Amino acid sequence: MSKKEHNLKKETLLQALESSLGIVSTACTRSGISRSSFYKWYKEDEEFRKKVDEIDNLKLDFVESKLFKxxxxxxxxxxxxxxxxxxxxRGYIQKQNINLTSDQEDIKKIEIEIIEPKRNSSSTKES
Structure with a gap:
């Protein structure tokens, strides 16, 4: 396959990805390109990856607009x-989420040291 044909397939897939709101399996089916090709291109082609990521951002924008509506x-x-x-x-929280990663790798062990707060000397003095 020539480079021109290869790029045309990528563009076809990107258009299908945009019209399917970033759903990879739908875009691959519509464009006749395998999911393995999509993920290979995503991994190896920086320009393709940037375009896919931009489509993902557009999808997020779309969903956010629906949320605000x-x-x-x-x-x-x-x-x-x-x-x-x-x-x-402002205190609107259901639970605390902590992302424990370092350089994109999960942290396997953490140590927590609980430190007692210093007491205010004026509150501990007896009258």
């Missing part, structure tokens, strides 16, 4: 979802 329409679940994920500084 739901919030505008006073959909309670969407409001709660947004506050739980973006309102941490």
């Amino acid at each position: 739901n919030i505008e329409n006073e959909k309670e679940k969407s409001i709660i979802f947004y506050l739980q994920h973006k309102g941490h500084k």
